[in-house]
Amino acid sequence: MSHVVAEIASQPECWARAAAVAAGAPAGLPVPGERIAVVGCGTSLYMAQSYARLREDAGLGETDAFAASEFPARRAYDRVLALTRSGTTTEVLDLLRALGGTTRTTAVTADPDTPVMEAADEVVVLDFADERSVVQTRFATTALTLLRAGLGLHGERVEADGRVALEQPLPEGLLDARQFTFLGAGWTTGLAQEAALKLREAALAWSEAYPAMEYRHGPISIAAPSTVTWSLGPAPDGLAEQVRATGARWIEGGLDPLAELVRVHRLAAALAEARGLDPDAPRNLTRSVVLAGA
Numbered sequence: 001m002s003h004v005v006a007e008i009a010s011q012p013e014c015w016a017r018a019a020a021v022a023a024g025a026p027a028g029l030p031v032p033g034e035r036i037a038v039v040g041c042g043t044s045l046y047m048a049q050s051y052a053r054l055r056e057d058a059g060l061g062e063t064d065a066f067a068a069s070e071f072p073a074r075r076a077y078d079r080v081l082a083l084t085r086s087g088t089t090t091e092v093l094d095l096l097r098a099l100g101g102t103t104r105t106t107a108v109t110a111d112p113d114t115p116v117m118e119a120a121d122e123v124v125v126l127d128f129a130d131e132r133s134v135v136q137t138r139f140a141t142t143a144l145t146l147l148r149a150g151l152g153l154h155g156e157r158v159e160a161d162g163r164v165a166l167e168q169p170l171p172e173g174l175l176d177a178r179q180f181t182f183l184g185a186g187w188t189t190g191l192a193q194e195a196a197l198k199l200r201e202a203a204l205a206w207s208e209a210y211p212a213m214e215y216r217h218g219p220i221s222i223a224a225p226s227t228v229t230w231s232l233g234p235a236p237d238g239l240a241e242q243v244r245a246t247g248a249r250w251i252e253g254g255l256d257p258l259a260e261l262v263r264v265h266r267l268a269a270a271l272a273e274a275r276g277l278d279p280d281a282p283r284n285l286t287r288s289v290v291l292a293g294a
Contacts, residue, residue, distance in 0.1 A: 035077050108147075110131070126146065183235065
């Protein structure tokens, strides 16, 4: 068994532990009314986007999300929250250090023995969700669960759906598909981007992601009998019928969207195995991006 398969299977347990951490109100997590920015790279960026939308929709304060390298230095925030599994990513550390003494910073990480512990003002460590695989699964969803629980939006049903996502057989025929498109709306748009990234990373698959309403504005032209369109949550009226009319496979998530992402994780691992690839060590990737000379 690859490391990533075991890490995928541990997600509901990790979510329960993250919810317990959130219940303790750890120092550094955003409080109502703060204007914050959430930053990350790769998978962590997509989790940041999902959390930003959840917090805004909950009316708890203006919340933006940026790739760490694209943070707008002239914009003022009460707090910057960084998501970083490794605690060593160059762009995240550079930003946190640049903000030192001017803006409060918090990091959520998996490794307490890394430079982020000194770079951020406050740190929340989720070491129980750390991973050996390069491909990130459980840390990302656990970090989002911590933040989601902090908004009062996590419950036992999410964990139950996560277990269902691990037990249900995947839809038949997906391993033969030529292309995958993932759709989201609101906070699940970030999850859709992460779903597409997982298939690219683990299985070198052709995958894309869009806001569901935008899919009809061009991207649907790619739909064909050899493609799959997967909605991580309820889809706009009429979209399923339009996709099916192209001959493409339509999948509409019926579980909590975070649990639906677990199903995509399983697909990524299965597709990698079917293609003779090692999902723990994807081509051209490392566990953390540390730039030379940084």
